[in-house]
Amino acid sequence: MRGIGELAKYWEFNRRMRMNKITEYQRQQIANLEYNKEAYKMGAKIRIYRTPADGQAGKPMTNKNSIVAGYVADNGHRWSGMDYSVIVDNPRNPHVVRVLFRGTTPVDIRDVVTDISQAVPEVRRQMRDAAAKLHEIMANPAYKGCKIEVYGHSLGSMQAQTALADFG
Numbered sequence: 641m642r643g644i645g646e647l648a649k650y651w652e653f654n655r656r657m658r659m660n661k662i663t664e665y666q667r668q669q670i671a672n673l674e675y676n677k678e679a680y681k682m683g684a685k686i687r688i689y690r691t692p693a694d695g696q697a698g699k700p701m702t703n704k705n706s707i708v709a710g711y712v713a714d715n716g717h718r719w720s721g722m723d724y725s726v727i728v729d730n731p732r733n734p735h736v737v738r739v740l741f742r743g744t745t746p747v748d749i750r751d752v753v754t755d756i757s758q759a760v761p762e763v764r765r766q767m768r769d770a771a772a773k774l775h776e777i778m779a780n781p782a783y784k785g786c787k788i789e790v791y792g793h794s795l796g797s798m799q800a801q802t803a804l805a806d807f808g
Contacts, residue, residue, distance in 0.1 A: 662709070665692050670709050670727070671791045674742040680725045684712045710738060714777075720765035722799060724773055728786075737786045739777055741770055741803070743794025770799035771806035 662670075669688040673679045679686065686709040689695035694705035710727035713734070717723050723742040728734035778788060792800030 662688075662707075665695075666690075666707075666709065667791065669695070670738060671740060671793045671796075674723075674725055674740045674791075674793065674796070675745070680712050680715050682712055682715065683731070686710050686712065686727055710736070713737075716773075718766070718769045718773075720769050722766040722769040722773070723796075724770070726777060734783060734786050736789065737777065737783050738789045738791060739774060739800075741790075741792040741796035741799040743792065743796040766795070766799055767802040770803040774803035775806070 666688050670686065673686060673688070687701055687706045688709045689701065689706050691705075699705070710729050711731045712725060713728045713731060714726040715724065723745075725740045725742075727738040727740065729736040774790065777783060790800045790804060792798070
């Protein structure tokens with residue numbers, strides 16, 4: 641028979657494994673939630689639907705049809721217009737860190753100008769800010785040994801790709 645300490649370790653391991661195994665549908669939900677500033681407040685618990693059927697229009701989110709994708713550990717907005725969020729699986733002892741770069745928001749003229757200016761082949765301020773932020777996150781001692789996932793949509797995906805290429 642297992643002791644309570646062994647059971648706690650077993651359940652923690654299983655919870656971490658579930659956090660590591662999310663579907664593309666669930667990754668898309670995580671990226672889309674980035675546009676909802678209320679959802680990504682510091683310390684907020686991020687819930688996503690388990691399956692596309694669970695997420696059908698008008699279906700309320702419950703504990704049965706959703707999972708916890710993580711908790712908001714950091715978020716911010718740079719003068720350049722670059723917006724980011726950091727989600728961790730466990731706020732006290734993270735194993736998975738998800739970095740999200742938000743795409744264009746029509747209300748932020750800097751995003752629109754950056755989108756248009758991408759026709760010019762030079763790295764813009766938002767791209768440099770995204771790379772600097774990813775370097776900062778990866779250098780954070782709290783995230784040493786963690787699995788790092790990078791997400792982005794639209795302009796955010798360009799920021800994510802530029803930030804990752806900066807490690808090249």
